[in-house]
Amino acid sequence: MKGLFSLLITVLSFSLASAALAQSSITCATLADVYIDQRSPDTNLNTKTRLVISMSASYGIARGLWKFDIPPGLSQSQIQSAVLHLSGSIHTGGGNAIDVCCHALNAAFGEDTATWNLLADGYYDATTCAAGSLPAGNDWEATIDVTTLLQQKLDKVRANGMLMKKQDEAVAGYQNIASRESADPEDFGAYIVITSTPETTSIAATSTMTTAVTTSTTTTAVIASTTTTPVITSTTTTTEIVSTPTTTATRGLAVCPAVADVSIDEWKPDENLNYYERIILATNHNIHHGIARGLFLFDIPEDFKETDVRRAEICLSPCHHCGGGTGGEVGFYALTAPFNETNDTWNSLQGGSWDTAAFSQAELPGGTAWNTAVNGEPPSDVKCLDVTGLVKDNLEKVRTNGIMMRFMDEAQDPPTWQSLASRESTDPLDFAPYLVIHAKLCPAETVFSDEPATLDLLRRFRDGVLSKTPEGRRWMAFYYRNADMIAGLLENSPELKRQSRTAVVRLLPYIGQLVKGKAVDHRAMRRHAEQLIGLFKKKSTMELKTALRHMLE
Ligand SMILES: [Ca+2]
Numbered sequence: 001m002k003g004l005f006s007l008l009i010t011v012l013s014f015s016l017a018s019a020a021l022a023q024s025s026i027t028c029a030t031l032a033d034v035y036i037d038q039r040s041p042d043t044n045l046n047t048k049t050r051l052v053i054s055m056s057a058s059y060g061i062a063r064g065l066w067k068f069d070i071p072p073g074l075s076q077s078q079i080q081s082a083v084l085h086l087s088g089s090i091h092t093g094g095g096n097a098i099d100v101c102c103h104a105l106n107a108a109f110g111e112d113t114a115t116w117n118l119l120a121d122g123y124y125d126a127t128t129c130a131a132g133s134l135p136a137g138n139d140w141e142a143t144i145d146v147t148t149l150l151q152q153k154l155d156k157v158r159a160n161g162m163l164m165k166k167q168d169e170a171v172a173g174y175q176n177i178a179s180r181e182s183a184d185p186e187d188f189g190a191y192i193v194i195t196s197t198p199e200t201t202s203i204a205a206t207s208t209m210t211t212a213v214t215t216s217t218t219t220t221a222v223i224a225s226t227t228t229t230p231v232i233t234s235t236t237t238t239t240e241i242v243s244t245p246t247t248t249a250t251r252g253l254a255v256c257p258a259v260a261d262v263s264i265d266e267w268k269p270d271e272n273l274n275y276y277e278r279i280i281l282a283t284n285h286n287i288h289h290g291i292a293r294g295l296f297l298f299d300i301p302e303d304f305k306e307t308d309v310r311r312a313e314i315c316l317s318p319c320h321h322c323g324g325g326t327g328g329e330v331g332f333y334a335l336t337a338p339f340n341e342t343n344d345t346w347n348s349l350q351g352g353s354w355d356t357a358a359f360s361q362a363e364l365p366g367g368t369a370w371n372t373a374v375n376g377e378p379p380s381d382v383k384c385l386d387v388t389g390l391v392k393d394n395l396e397k398v399r400t401n402g403i404m405m406r407f408m409d410e411a412q413d414p415p416t417w418q419s420l421a422s423r424e425s426t427d428p429l430d431f432a433p434y435l436v437i438h439a440k441l442c443p444a445e446t447v448f449s450d451e452p453a454t455l456d457l458l459r460r461f462r463d464g465v466l467s468k469t470p471e472g473r474r475w476m477a478f479y480y481r482n483a484d485m486i487a488g489l490l491e492n493s494p495e496l497k498r499q500s501r502t503a504v505v506r507l508l509p510y511i512g513q514l515v516k517g518k519a520v521d522h523r524a525m526r527r528h529a530e531q532l533i534g535l536f537k538k539k540s541t542m543e544l545k546t547a548l549r550h551m552l553e
């Protein structure tokens, strides 16, 4: 949820503060990355959060591809040094220490279309290898000197991208590099830092300095006029992702624990099953001779409205000591009447009564090797089932009566079943059911909805950089007050959204450096920030102009 604005504007103030530090290095972010693999020669692997560089006797060769945001104005002769920065993929098992070669690509690749077979022979330029090494394990950062490669093949690298392969593809070995899609805070997407000389080199040092100062003056002007930037009204408070079932609500997010859960079972039609540590779901004709369904009631805050709901998911763990069933397609429905956790039975509810007007469907995993709790708490990578449709369209019934969970096809052959942990489970491998409801649009989430790593970086920028100064906090408050309006602008203009995304992506390497407490090229960062603000200026509304002007007074 980093505010585009707080982010930008604070970025600008940083830039101004240090404008005198003229530098000639630029950080070029990854615009696209993917790996290609002989093991799956026709599969595009961009869904992975890593790039595999490997040679395996059984699986063959895998190579990585990157495209970087290298400024069009830069020429080969200006390049003094170029360093590629890489991060290991922390959630993988890690690999071996390997030597690699980076080459320029002869043709452009599609990040979400490239496959081993699609890239014909000769797709990379073998004449220049920027050699380097990747460490062993998974918790590493590495740099590779790519100066010579860029000094010789800049145009190809800029236009088409770069390939990385094992130096010796006759010898087995592999390593996993984080891709730009990785959501793990330990990871970062690759980037290249290029140090360059100005085009004209008369009195380098001083003249650069002068340029810097002049530019900063211009920027001041831009900021003042930025007052006219866009946006709109509203209220939004901060939200953070929380995954523990005990927490409840902020305006943006509610984590709602189950306050009642029980299964009802045709096989034991007059027995209340709340003493079970499990919620049994079953289809007919199974080993236990009947249909079983789960009933849940979650503690959803009263002030949460249907119109606030953006996304909802139910988080469940299997009953780890029960032995898992085969799982399958399940449905979630609102109950038409409340249930009593400690009294109700199959017969007392006549199998339960649910509203078919709105429901959500999800694939329930089989077995017990998923969502394994850590001391009864959900794991950090907990996978939840999407019930957005149900909660969005039937929130009142869900809140008042609860949710029915059942297999979509209760007469399927062969039959299926599964045991979920109920809130009564004391097994430390289990956690209690809970419902997460996300609400209220956040502009950054609007733009980067499918990029959790980016959102995470922006959150760290907010918490580790912006929040540390009074000015940063002031802009954060402004951002959250106006978040709905900004998000509305973005939602209503796909073009603005796309352009904003591009502009923010260009800022990410700088933000990443600031988050790490490292120095950045402030001039370049400011240039990108100005682009972003310029976009919003064009789409400005009166309300937002007024709000911003007030901020800047
Ligand atoms: Ca990618």
Ligand SMILES: [Ca+2]
Residues within 6 Å of the ligand: 260, 261, 262, 274, 341, 422, 423, 424
């Ligand atoms: Ca219960």
